[in-house]
Amino acid sequence: MNRTLDGRIAVIGTGTMGSMALWRLSQHTDDLVAFDSHHAAHDRSAVGGDTRLFRVAYQEGAVYAPLLDLSERMFHELNANGVNALNQWGGLSIGSANGQYIAELLASVRATGVEHEILDHAQLSRRYPQHALLDDDIAVFDPRGGVIRTDEAVLGATGLATANGATVVSGCSVQEIIHHADAVEVVSDNGTQFFEQVVVTSGAWSTPLLPDYLAEALMPRRVPLTWFVARNPAEFSPEAFPIFVRESGGVHMFGAPSVDAASVKISGMASETGSIDPSDLDRSLSRDEMASANDAVARFFPGLIPSCVRADTYPDLYTPDMRPIIGRLPGAPRIYAATGFSGRGFKMAAGVGEVIARDLLTGSPGMDLDFASPDRFVTASVS
Numbered sequence: 001m002n003r004t005l006d007g008r009i010a011v012i013g014t015g016t017m018g019s020m021a022l023w024r025l026s027q028h029t030d031d032l033v034a035f036d037s038h039h040a041a042h043d044r045s046a047v048g049g050d051t052r053l054f055r056v057a058y059q060e061g062a063v064y065a066p067l068l069d070l071s072e073r074m075f076h077e078l079n080a081n082g083v084n085a086l087n088q089w090g091g092l093s094i095g096s097a098n099g100q101y102i103a104e105l106l107a108s109v110r111a112t113g114v115e116h117e118i119l120d121h122a123q124l125s126r127r128y129p130q131h132a133l134l135d136d137d138i139a140v141f142d143p144r145g146g147v148i149r150t151d152e153a154v155l156g157a158t159g160l161a162t163a164n165g166a167t168v169v170s171g172c173s174v175q176e177i178i179h180h181a182d183a184v185e186v187v188s189d190n191g192t193q194f195f196e197q198v199v200v201t202s203g204a205w206s207t208p209l210l211p212d213y214l215a216e217a218l219m220p221r222r223v224p225l226t227w228f229v230a231r232n233p234a235e236f237s238p239e240a241f242p243i244f245v246r247e248s249g250g251v252h253m254f255g256a257p258s259v260d261a262a263s264v265k266i267s268g269m270a271s272e273t274g275s276i277d278p279s280d281l282d283r284s285l286s287r288d289e290m291a292s293a294n295d296a297v298a299r300f301f302p303g304l305i306p307s308c309v310r311a312d313t314y315p316d317l318y319t320p321d322m323r324p325i326i327g328r329l330p331g332a333p334r335i336y337a338a339t340g341f342s343g344r345g346f347k348m349a350a351g352v353g354e355v356i357a358r359d360l361l362t363g364s365p366g367m368d369l370d371f372a373s374p375d376r377f378v379t380a381s382v383s
Helices: 016-026 062-080 100-112 121-127 150-163 287-300 346-362 375-382
Strands: 007-012 032-036 051-054 091-096 117-119 137-142 146-149 167-170 174-179 184-188 191-200 219-229 243-248 251-256 263-267 310-318 325-329 332-339
Touching: 007 016, 007 184, 016 032, 016 062, 016 150, 016 332, 016 346, 032 150, 051 062, 051 243, 051 251, 051 346, 062 100, 062 150, 062 346, 091 100, 100 137, 117 121, 121 137, 146 150, 150 167, 150 346, 174 332, 191 346, 219 287, 251 287, 263 287, 325 346, 332 346
Parallel strands: 007 032, 007 191, 032 167, 091 243, 191 332
Antiparallel strands: 051 146, 091 137, 117 137, 174 184, 184 191, 219 263, 219 310, 243 251, 251 263, 325 332
């Protein structure tokens, strides 16, 4: 059948991944249409919360190294285009010297040769006194770590894409995508349109657009974030207080320096919960969640007032193995999915955008992404 196409590529969702995919695709073609049920960087999505952590010293495994390297280069290119996307003031990973977290992190960085510095207890205490340490705490310092400004990154990437000729349709919900041999049918509030290829980057809203074997495996979860006021804001400035992840004393937490010269994001103590409806998200924290956050800050951060001054929750889509889905869908090669980043996606988003562009336009992502293949869920559903 010879259909009349409404565009070469459609991108569904202009958040973390969709904005980056649209930007990278727009470097090569202007025949692009993006759909978003809200608008780019709307505060109901996983983009919310001001900042995300960028790290290349990554406990989750050496398989991510090429994607993180690529993402760093793409964020630098975004910065070079006048977008304040990534600021690299360094990053800390803190944990027990004999614990699993530090052991896995060191195995990963040694496998990839990533530059890092091991700080013993005394060095860590002297350089970063903001952290109250347990007796066996040490840290790995990542000089390439830093802060991603989420709103600026997403809006900047989307703005560059539209300047290159891409069309963004905001306030338009997509209800269904249907794969055909010669095109992909997109059914939205604007009716039915046909595209050569479609990219699903809808975050927690992705599951209705995916085949059953994927939708059944994925879970939208609620991710709480919390902020605290510094007694002396200079101690928590970006130059003095790097981003950090900590697994210490039975507490998981992460944080970023103050970007408003007053409040400091310290989160992770109130863990993500699921399954939730991302369109009907309870944004408030429970009494227990607030107490958990306040108690952890009182224990580990004497320079912060242990009373949460800002709290919010955001939706994200989780996979059972905590690894993302990046690739063409089995049996539907015109549909490309980049979703299920399980609360860990922003650091690699700019790289994922470039990988999507390469794969859709040349037929190859330019790196091994088997760890993120959608195929693994086909196998799981059969077994």
